[in-house]
Amino acid sequence: MNYSRQRESIKEYLMSTHEHPTADIIYQHVKADYPKISLGTVYRNLTLLVDLGEVRKISTGDGTEHYDADTSAHSHYYCRCCHRVMDLEVTPSVDQILAASSAGLGTIEIANLLFTGVCQSCLNEQSKE
């Protein structure tokens, strides 16, 4: 695999934010530095980075995938109202779960715990109306 400035820029942006952006948001940001970058390049590199284990893909079920350069064991909270993904310090004892559940299964590469609900700021907005 060869170096590419575009891929580097995508990684850099992802590492600088905690916002779990979608491919399109990443595209818009990287465009500031590389105005000619194409969306296809963003997608291709995201797939690459996920396969390399350098980036985590977060599927919320809202129609777009979110990406996170923080690959440490942590959970996410998804607000089905504003569609934001937030980090959660709380992580279950994934190691124990993995040990307990891996019997009879194949490999386990990713364990993703996702909470869904309506976040505090959306609840505040709703109570105003």
Next chain:
Amino acid sequence: MNYSRQRESIKEYLMSTHEHPTADIIYQHVKADYPKISLGTVYRNLTLLVDLGEVRKISTGDGTEHYDADTSAHSHYYCRCCHRVMDLEVTPSVDQILAASSAGLGTIEIANLLFTGVCQSCLNEQSKE
């Protein structure tokens, strides 16, 4: 909300299987009883049932959503090779997690734990080659 035979059939099929089918698979099955049913009807009713909490949507990140009529607390194992979703008895102490993590957040409606890897049968296939 009014009764509909199509919705009943969708629910019935979902309750009869442990295969976590996609909308299209559900469509093909319900078609056996209702040959004129349209895919749009399947999607609309799935969304309805999920909103009612009678069906669970499982997002694996493989481009299609999976559905499950078993709404009890349980985990899933996703094989990134054959794209099947399987049930896992093992469930972390979600109640504890919820209690611990709900501080400062909004509501928590769904907690989904998804394991991803390559399942035993896919590993067997691969070792043959």
Next chain:
DNA sequence: TTCTAAAACAGTAATTATTCCTATTTTTAT
């Protein structure tokens, strides 16, 4: 049982996220 309004439907068109394709440019090693 008719009648009526609301809800649901089938069929199809439209949308949107993502992938694929190709000719050109960049990277890397010689």
Next chain:
DNA sequence: ATAAAAATAGGAATAATTACTGTTTTAGAA
């Protein structure tokens, strides 16, 4: 400097899902 491999931009194609519209079904009241 050169050449092969890898990556890119741009645009076309795909596939899952949603939206639209005229027709049918449902449910409740007359």
